[in-house]
Amino acid sequence: MSTARRRSSATWLLLAYLALVVYASLYPFEPWTWPPGLTVQGLVLLPWPKRVAVFDMQTNIAGYMPLGLLAFAASLRSGAGMRRALVLGLVPWPLLSWGMECLQYFLPGRVPSLSDLAFNTLGTLLGVLLGLLLNAFGGLQRWQDLREYWFQPQCAGALALLALWPLGLLFPPPVPLGLGQWLPHLRSLAIDALQDTPWALQWDDDALQDLARALPPGLEAIATALGLLTPVLLALAVSRPGWRRLWLVSGAAMLGVLVSALSTVLNFGPLHAWAWLTEVTWAGLALGALLGVLACLLPRRLCAALGLVALSALIALVSEAPADPYMALSLHAWEQGRFVNMYGLAQWIGWVWPFAALGWLLPYVGRRTL
Numbered sequence: 001m002s003t004a005r006r007r008s009s010a011t012w013l014l015l016a017y018l019a020l021v022v023y024a025s026l027y028p029f030e031p032w033t034w035p036p037g038l039t040v041q042g043l044v045l046l047p048w049p050k051r052v053a054v055f056d057m058q059t060n061i062a063g064y065m066p067l068g069l070l071a072f073a074a075s076l077r078s079g080a081g082m083r084r085a086l087v088l089g090l091v092p093w094p095l096l097s098w099g100m101e102c103l104q105y106f107l108p109g110r111v112p113s114l115s116d117l118a119f120n121t122l123g124t125l126l127g128v129l130l131g132l133l134l135n136a137f138g139g140l141q142r143w144q145d146l147r148e149y150w151f152q153p154q155c156a157g158a159l160a161l162l163a164l165w166p167l168g169l170l171f172p173p174p175v176p177l178g179l180g181q182w183l184p185h186l187r188s189l190a191i192d193a194l195q196d197t198p199w200a201l202q203w204d205d206d207a208l209q210d211l212a213r214a215l216p217p218g219l220e221a222i223a224t225a226l227g228l229l230t231p232v233l234l235a236l237a238v239s240r241p242g243w244r245r246l247w248l249v250s251g252a253a254m255l256g257v258l259v260s261a262l263s264t265v266l267n268f269g270p271l272h273a274w275a276w277l278t279e280v281t282w283a284g285l286a287l288g289a290l291l292g293v294l295a296c297l298l299p300r301r302l303c304a305a306l307g308l309v310a311l312s313a314l315i316a317l318v319s320e321a322p323a324d325p326y327m328a329l330s331l332h333a334w335e336q337g338r339f340v341n342m343y344g345l346a347q348w349i350g351w352v353w354p355f356a357a358l359g360w361l362l363p364y365v366g367r368r369t370l
Contacts, residue, residue, distance in 0.1 A: 008073065008074045008077040008078050008156055009147075009155070009156040009157075009159035009160045009163070010070045010073045010074035010077060011074040011078065011156065011160075012156055012157055012159075012160030012161075013070055013074075013160050013163060013164075014067070014070040014071055014074050016160065016164055017066050017067065017070060018067070018096075020345055021063065021064070021067065021096070021100075022100070023345055023348075024063070024345065025100035025103075025104070025110075026100065026103060026104070026107065026110075028107075028109060029107075030107075031107075031108065032106050032107065033106060033108060034106065035105055035106070035108075038105060043102055043105060044102070046098075046101055046102075046112055046113060046114040046116075046117055047112075047113060047114060048113065048114045048115060049111075049113045049114075049115055052115045056115075056116070056119075057115070057119050060115075060116050060119035060120050060123060061119050061120075061122055061123035061126065062123065063120070063123060064093055064097065064119075064120040064121070064122075064123030064124045064127065065123045065124070065126050065127035065130070066127060067093045067096075067123075067124055067127060068089045068090065068093060068123070068124035068125065068126070068127025068128040068130075068131070069089075069127035069128070069130050069131045070127075071085075071088050071089045071092070071093070071127075071128075072085050072086070072088070072089030072127070072128050072131035072132070073131050073134075073140060075088045075089065076131070076135060076140065077140060077144065085131075086128065089124070089127070089128040089131065090124060090125065090128055093120070093121075093124040094117070094120065094121040094124060097116070097117050097120035097121065097124075098117055101113065101114075101116055101117055147159070149240070149244075150239060150240060150244060150248075151238050151239055151240065152238050152239070152240060152300070154238075155238035157360045158234055158235070158237065158238045158360060158364075159238070161231075161234060161353065161356060161357050161360060162231060162234060162235055164349055164353060165179075165231045165353060166255055166256075166259040167346055167349050168346060168349040168350035168351075168353045169256065169259045169260055169263055169346075169350065170259065170262070170263045170266075170346040171263070171346040171347035171349075171350050172260075172263055172264065172267060172276075173227070173318065173350055174318055174321035174322065175215065175220050175223045175224055175227070175317075175318060175321050176224045176227065176260055176276050176277075176281045176284065176285075177224050177227025177228050177256050177260065177284075177288075178223045178224065178226075178227045178314065178317070178318040178321065179227060179314070179318070179350040179351070179353050179354050180311075180314055180315040180318050180319075180350070180351065180353065180354035180355065181318045181319060181321065181350075181351065182315075182319065182351055182355075215317070215320060215321050217280045219317060219320075220280050220284065220321075221280050221281075221283045221284035221287065222284065222287070222313075222317065223284070223314065223317040223318055223321070224280070224281055224283075224284025224285060224287075224288065225284045225285070225287035225288035225291065226288070226310050226311075226313055226314040226317065227256070227284075227288070227314060228252065228253060228256055228284070228285060228288030228289065228292065229288045229291050229292055229295075229310050230307060230310045230311050230314055230354065230357065231252050231256075231357075232248065232249050232252050232288070232292035232295065233292075233295060233303050233304070233306055233307035233310055234307055234357055234360075234361065235248045235252065236248065236292075236295055236296065236298070236300065236303040237300050237301075237303045237304035237307055237361065237364065238300065239300070245296040246293065246296055249289065249292040249293055249295075249296065250289075252292070253285065253288070253289050253292070256285075257277075257285070260276060261273045261274060261276075264276055301365060304361050304364050304365045305365050307357070307361050308358060308361050308362065308365065311354045311357055311358050311361070312358070314354055315354050315355070
């Protein structure tokens with residue numbers, strides 16, 4: 001299969017980052033109100049603020065640079081010509097920024113401004129210029145060569161998921177590396193939605209105590225092991241055979257440990273960087289690494305099938321683990337914690353990642369040729 005016809009992992013990363021930008025631009029998504037005295041002309045023409053903060057300027061530029069870079073790289077590496085890559089890298093994202101700024105009129109907590117649009121546009125331009133430099137010096141082709149050396153064709157979605165996995169760990173999961181805890185969130189939504197209705201959910205004290213009870217040490221270690229094993233199996237499902245598979249296992253283990261420590265530092269302070277590394281966690285990490293090394297001996301289709309099993313078991317286990325209300329309160333109260341977690345975006349990635357990996361692996365296992 002030719003490189004021009006191969007889907008780029010930058011395409012999936014672009015879609016994920018686009019969701020991030022929309023989320024960050026419209027958070028908290030309520031309350032939606034029509035501002036008093038706002039005319040259609042005032043809605044279209046954004047005001048220039050009296051003072052532009054340097055931090056806001058830097059954030060807007062840095063926030064839109066990946067959009068220009070990823071759109072340019074995805075277009076070019078997917079077979080589009082240079083002209084089309086430039087158009088897709090430069091044109092849509094200032095329009096997106098203008099739309100987000102206009103929608104912020106209806107969110108009282110957000111302040112639309114022409115300066116944000118200008119610096120977002122500048123960030124898009126700088127991202128495309130960075131893509132041009134990378135392409136001129138062979139950076140995009142080197143990435144393609146590196147990808148072909150390590151991974152099989154048709155691995156764009158898996159590589160995008162592997163790139164997003166560390167971001168999900170930035171919001172501390174209920175157990176180390178244990179992503180996918182949807183149950184408490186869905187339970188809270190169901191209780192709120194059915195409140196004051198004939199179908200209102202009633203929870204007695206015993207049921208609440210069962211839901212708040214921590215996992216036994218053995219199950220917590222297994223959940224940690226599965227949290228490490230699932231990205232390893234995903235990587236092995238698209239990797240080329242040979243010794244390089246061991247590097248993928250060791251790289252995933254080191255990345256998981258370092259990002260978990262970084263999350264703890266940023267959310268709770270440097271003194272607690274390694275507080276999450278308990279005896280149970282060490283046992284889970286060792287078990288996950290051992291299983292990952294053994295999986296290096298398996299064919300890719302079997303790794304993908306085992307990945308489905310491991311992801312399902314991980315989701316089931318972390319759904320039984322209680323959420324820590326004190327952690328949520330501390331993150332809500334600390335400005336740095338809110339900035340690191342992008343108003344809960346990292347938590348959303350942690351919730352969605354196992355389900356997205358399941359959605360990618362399921363049709364992949366069913367392919368006739370891998």
